[in-house]
Amino acid sequence: MPLDIANLSDASSAAPAKPVxxxxxxxxxxxxxxxxxxxDDRKYMDWLELFTDDGEYSAxxxxxxxxxxxxxxxxxxxTALYERVAYLMGVWQVPRGKTIHLVSxxxxxxxxxxxxxxAVSNFIMTRTEDLEHTALHAAGRYVDRFERQDGAWLFKxxxxxxxxxxxxxxxxxxx
Amino acid sequence: MSDVLIAETKTNDIWGHNSLNLDGSRVIDRRxxxxxxxxxxEMKKIFARTWVWVxxxxxxxxxxxxxTAAVAGRPIVVSRGAGGRITAFLNVxxxxxxxLAAHPRGNSAGSFVCFYHGWCFDxxxxxxxxxxxxxxxxxxxxACYDAPPIRHEVFAGNIFVSLxxxxxxxxxxxxxxxxxxxxxxxxxxxxxxVRWLLKGNWKLWHxxxxxxxxxxxxxxxxxxxxxxxxxxxxxxxxxxxxxxxSFPSQGNPxxxxxxxxxxxxxxxxxxxxxxxxxxxxxxxxxxVFPNLDFQFPSTGDGGGFLQHVRPLSVDKAVVEIxxxxxxxxxxxxxxxxxxxxxxMQAASGKISGDDNEAARRCSLGFGTVxxxxxxxxxxxxxxxxxxxxxxxxxxxxxxxxxxxxxxxxLPTA
Numbered sequence: 001m002p003l004d005i006a007n008l009s010d011a012s013s014a015a016p017a018k019p020v021x022x023x024x025x026x027x028x029x030x031x032x033x034x035x036x037x038x039x040d041d042r043k044y045m046d047w048l049e050l051f052t053d054d055g056e057y058s059a060x061x062x063x064x065x066x067x068x069x070x071x072x073x074x075x076x077x078x079t080a081l082y083e084r085v086a087y088l089m090g091v092w093q094v095p096r097g098k099t100i101h102l103v104s105x106x107x108x109x110x111x112x113x114x115x116x117x118x119a120v121s122n123f124i125m126t127r128t129e130d131l132e133h134t135a136l137h138a139a140g141r142y143v144d145r146f147e148r149q150d151g152a153w154l155f156k157x158x159x160x161x162x163x164x165x166x167x168x169x170x171x172x173x174x175x
Numbered sequence: 176m177s178d179v180l181i182a183e184t185k186t187n188d189i190w191g192h193n194s195l196n197l198d199g200s201r202v203i204d205r206r207x208x209x210x211x212x213x214x215x216x217e218m219k220k221i222f223a224r225t226w227v228w229v230x231x232x233x234x235x236x237x238x239x240x241x242x243t244a245a246v247a248g249r250p251i252v253v254s255r256g257a258g259g260r261i262t263a264f265l266n267v268x269x270x271x272x273x274x275l276a277a278h279p280r281g282n283s284a285g286s287f288v289c290f291y292h293g294w295c296f297d298x299x300x301x302x303x304x305x306x307x308x309x310x311x312x313x314x315x316x317x318a319c320y321d322a323p324p325i326r327h328e329v330f331a332g333n334i335f336v337s338l339x340x341x342x343x344x345x346x347x348x349x350x351x352x353x354x355x356x357x358x359x360x361x362x363x364x365x366x367x368x369v370r371w372l373l374k375g376n377w378k379l380w381h382x383x384x385x386x387x388x389x390x391x392x393x394x395x396x397x398x399x400x401x402x403x404x405x406x407x408x409x410x411x412x413x414x415x416x417x418x419x420x421s422f423p424s425q426g427n428p429x430x431x432x433x434x435x436x437x438x439x440x441x442x443x444x445x446x447x448x449x450x451x452x453x454x455x456x457x458x459x460x461x462x463v464f465p466n467l468d469f470q471f472p473s474t475g476d477g478g479g480f481l482q483h484v485r486p487l488s489v490d491k492a493v494v495e496i497x498x499x500x501x502x503x504x505x506x507x508x509x510x511x512x513x514x515x516x517x518x519m520q521a522a523s524g525k526i527s528g529d530d531n532e533a534a535r536r537c538s539l540g541f542g543t544v545x546x547x548x549x550x551x552x553x554x555x556x557x558x559x560x561x562x563x564x565x566x567x568x569x570x571x572x573x574x575x576x577x578x579x580x581x582x583x584x585l586p587t588a
Binding site for chain 1: 367369
């Protein structure tokens with residue numbers, strides 16, 4: 001079932017109170033951190049492998065989340081995710097900046113079955129361009145759902161809610 | 176380039192004396208991208224005199240709904256009042272100067288109440304009341320305290336404003352572009368906006384949508400897609416500063432797959448999202464002077480977008496994209512549009528990402544304006560108003576109008 005963003009005007013509604021066991025929580029938090037590190041290290045093909053085959057990565061501004069739901073992007077499935085990675089690896093001619101993702105306030109809760117989980121977290125992302133000082137690039141919230149396959153947790157979908165009402169001119173980095 | 180090479184002026188055009196030995200209508204003086212005095216003149220002579228798009232009617236469906244905008248530095252409110260009537264007025268409290276509406280959009284519930292001292296204005300900006308008015312005696316009746324109205328007109332749902340009471344009627348201003356705007360947005364509703372900061376002069380963004388020479392080089396997937404293809408399509412001066420690019424969807428995904436394999440080391444599966452196009456689709460990119468463009472496909476897909484660029488300073492602007500869907504379209508079509516329409520567009524878009532980079536790089540390059548002053552705008556040698564897709568009739572249409580508006584505010588060669 002796709003994430004129902006129409007009923008997500010307050011993203012905390014995606015996080016019912018049912019807790020997970022400590023082992024699951026550790027694994028999920030480690031997965032969230034790993035996604036951040038791989039994006040920052042530009043290991044995009046490895047980042048891609050953190051998703052299920054039907055995994056989804058999408059982004060929306062907070063303004064549009066609370067309006068009619070116009071997303072910035074929505075990649076569904078490995079082929080679409082691969083295509084984004086190809087753009088990041090050189091199809092775009094935009095220089096890649098040096099990024100740092102800081103993820104915090106992670107709340108992991110149980111999913112619909114024992115091999116499902118979900119989490120909401122906050123993120124701040126900086127970006128450093130050639131010959132430039134480090135700048136705040138994005139801030140917002142991740143709304144994630146996970147699936148355990150063969151004992152390993154993977155992203156089933158990640159929705160990135162971007163707080164900015166005026167995006168930077170270059171906004172092609174992985175969020 | 177040495178001054179020795181400057182040809183005799185071929186026309187009376189202010190740019191007729193240039194080092195490229197071209198007619199003045201076929202070059203651009205790069206000082207217009209960097210000179211703050213020219214920027215100030217653009218605000219006065221173009222943005223304060225012409226019609227400027229500010230909103231679509233569908234963004235104000237109910238009584239009291241409003242959106243705010245800025246035109247030539249003036250904050251503006253567009254508001255829906257009784258009987259569905261839309262009005263526009265300066266967004267300012269006539270008492271002490273605070274803006275009346277502080278948000279991009281909202282609902283006034285029928286009254287704009289200034290947060291500072293509580294002065295009240297109706298949905299048309301007319302002053303209705305002030306708290307504790309007895310302290311003014313009868314003096315509030317000695318002047319008009321209405322927020323000044325702004326001339327506005329609605330065309331196919333699009334709300335334009337003009338600060339110029341003498342501007343030609345909107346339909347006359349739009350001319351041949353009006354037919355396309357009617358077709359593109361007449362049955363549509365706005366689904367949302369996304370805006371971003373352009374690191375460059377506002378004209379760089381608007382030019383980009385009149386220039387179809389760049390896509391094969393700036394956007395690597397488009398370049399790959401056109402490999403071995405005889406390019407079709409037209410680049411049309413609609414007169415009045417407006418223009419249209421119309422071209423079929425062409426090419427095949429195989430070179431794009433090769434490109435992606437080259438950059439990733441792995442062969443992608445088909446279909447690649449960016450290559451999914453209905454057979455027979457035509458792209459229509461229409462530019463409206465001075466800062467507006469529409470992109471709507473011809474397939475009856477029902478959706479499209481417009482972009483307008485709002486200058487902030489000589490080297491910064493805000494670009495805003497407004498996405499449209501056809502009113503009453505099936506929920507699945509609407510959802511698909513909401514989910515994926517911006518895949519190619521905006522600051523995160525697979526196409527527009529590179530367009531933003533083009534503006535940034537040109538802005539850096541303009542540091543050489545004293546040494547390399549002229550840009551070539553000469554593509555397409557056939558006389559008349561129409562040439563091939565990659566020609567520059569559209570671009571020349573903009574600058575013909577630009578020079579008319581700017582008059583003697585442009586420095587001579």
